[in-house]
Amino acid sequence: MKIPEPIKGFVDSLSQLPGIGPRQAIRIAFYLAGKSKDSVFSLARSAERLGNLKICPQCFFIYENESDICEICSNPTRKKSVIAVVEKETDVLSIENAGNYDGTYFVAGGIKKAGGLTEMQKSRLDSLKKRLAATPGGKAEEIIIALSPTSFGDIASRIIESELSSYAVRITKLGRGIPAGGEVEFADPETLGEAIRRRN
Amino acid sequence: MKIPEPIKGFVDSLSQLPGIGPRQAIRIAFYLAGKSKDSVFSLARSAERLGNLKICPQCFFIYENESDICEICSNPTRKKSVIAVVEKETDVLSIENAGNYDGTYFVAGGIKKAGGLTEMQKSRLDSLKKRLAATPGGKAEEIIIALSPTSFGDIASRIIESELSSYAVRITKLGRGIPAGGEVEFADPETLGEAIRRRN
Numbered sequence: 001m002k003i004p005e006p007i008k009g010f011v012d013s014l015s016q017l018p019g020i021g022p023r024q025a026i027r028i029a030f031y032l033a034g035k036s037k038d039s040v041f042s043l044a045r046s047a048e049r050l051g052n053l054k055i056c057p058q059c060f061f062i063y064e065n066e067s068d069i070c071e072i073c074s075n076p077t078r079k080k081s082v083i084a085v086v087e088k089e090t091d092v093l094s095i096e097n098a099g100n101y102d103g104t105y106f107v108a109g110g111i112k113k114a115g116g117l118t119e120m121q122k123s124r125l126d127s128l129k130k131r132l133a134a135t136p137g138g139k140a141e142e143i144i145i146a147l148s149p150t151s152f153g154d155i156a157s158r159i160i161e162s163e164l165s166s167y168a169v170r171i172t173k174l175g176r177g178i179p180a181g182g183e184v185e186f187a188d189p190e191t192l193g194e195a196i197r198r199r200n
Numbered sequence: 201m202k203i204p205e206p207i208k209g210f211v212d213s214l215s216q217l218p219g220i221g222p223r224q225a226i227r228i229a230f231y232l233a234g235k236s237k238d239s240v241f242s243l244a245r246s247a248e249r250l251g252n253l254k255i256c257p258q259c260f261f262i263y264e265n266e267s268d269i270c271e272i273c274s275n276p277t278r279k280k281s282v283i284a285v286v287e288k289e290t291d292v293l294s295i296e297n298a299g300n301y302d303g304t305y306f307v308a309g310g311i312k313k314a315g316g317l318t319e320m321q322k323s324r325l326d327s328l329k330k331r332l333a334a335t336p337g338g339k340a341e342e343i344i345i346a347l348s349p350t351s352f353g354d355i356a357s358r359i360i361e362s363e364l365s366s367y368a369v370r371i372t373k374l375g376r377g378i379p380a381g382g383e384v385e386f387a388d389p390e391t392l393g394e395a396i397r398r399r400n
Contacts, residue, residue: 002271003293004264006249013246017228020220023290028217030289033253033262040251044244046213049206051240053233062233064204071202089230093203 007033058131060107060124061092072104079103081141083128083168085160087111087148095146103144111147111156117163121156125163132167143168149176207233258331260307260324261292272304279303281341283328283368285360287311287348295346303344311347311356317363321356325363332367343368349376 007029014025032040053062056070063070072078072092082103086092092105106128109120117125132140143164147153161171177195178187187195207229214225232240253262256270263270272278272292282303286292292305306328309320317325332340343364347353361371377395378387387395 004253004262006246006253006264007262010246010250013243018231019224019227024219026290026293027219027288029250030262031218032247032250034255034289037251041248043213044248044251046206046210047232047247048241048244050210050229050232051237051244053204053206055234062204062207062230064206088227089234090226093226 004033057127059105060109061105062089077102079141081135082144083140083142084144084146085164086146087153087156091146091148103142108147108156108160111150111152113152115152115155117156117159121160125160129164129167138167140168141170143171145171145173149174204233257327259305260309261305262289277302279341281335282344283340283342284344284346285364286346287353287356291346291348303342308347308356308360311350311352313352315352315355317356317359321360325360329364329367338367340368341370343371345371345373349374 007026010029010032011022011025014020014028015022020028032043053064055061056063056073058069058073061070061072065071067074073080079102083106084095084101084103085106085108086095087108088110089107092107095101095105106124108124109118112118112121132138145157145161147157147160157173165171175198176191177198178184178191184192207226210229210232211222211225214220214228215222220228232243253264255261256263256273258269258273261270261272265271267274273280279302283306284295284301284303285306285308286295287308288310289307292307295301295305306324308324309318312318312321332338345357345361347357347360357373365371375398376391377398378384378391384392
């Protein structure tokens, strides 16, 4: 049975996106094929607009305005010498959402599952180092390593910490412990151990 | 924090697709925003092409060719008087893939989670009835109800069976039992009960 070419093409494109498997891609393709031309075109338009976004050369977050850097980096009320190193753009949104952070960010890029840094992370770190070296004092006041505390996240955190150790007065990490609303009974031993060690 | 407008717009469009939640949509949006213009545009193009597909007026499968009906309905080797009623287009692909079916199809459309038929299913069934009434004899030789044996699928199967009862010489359903490669030990009681009842 011949699957229509446009379905195949779309499935190929779609399956390359994070978290979408070939089965879901086929389901979505047929769903869209059954929709009106207008709604399919509007999806295509909205995808196209993503191509016009820019990447901030300082923090590597995505932005849209006419300026050379993003809104957070150009905001005079944000502390430029406090930098949170996160893995991805959505982590920036989550921390912004928490509402109590007034520093800036550094989006390092996706963590490698095999340990070590990706080429993208290396080149972004180089640009951060150059930028910090050029500031008065040559150091940030504080660099917060805010990668997820997974096993690969922890490996990457340690590497990034040693890479940046001479570029910050102090390097901190996100607090660890029982999440808000979590129950002690169901916390895994590692989390509980951290919560006890970091009691305050 | 202001999320860039193109990200928001794409997330809104994307979250309407089957199986994509807002969180995954945001992840995909940022992923694409970080990609080259070219790859984003090629995804948009491939989505756009879906708008040019046609829906077969006989079986409601999606097709691309210049003919008025789809490739299966216009294939002279397929039995026109044997019709498998399936829920969705991907079910056609799965049955075609099994390789031993030489009848035609009728894509009824997504099953309602509250019982009863959707408007789309009703109008498609009406068109099937009219088409069968206009054939010599006024009936199909066999209608195979091939909806998934879930609880809602079973309700829809019974309704469709009674709707079509006077339009087919016989109405059959897909066999039920232990799936190929499945283990008796782990089969749920209902499946096992069916497998015993339908032993042959």
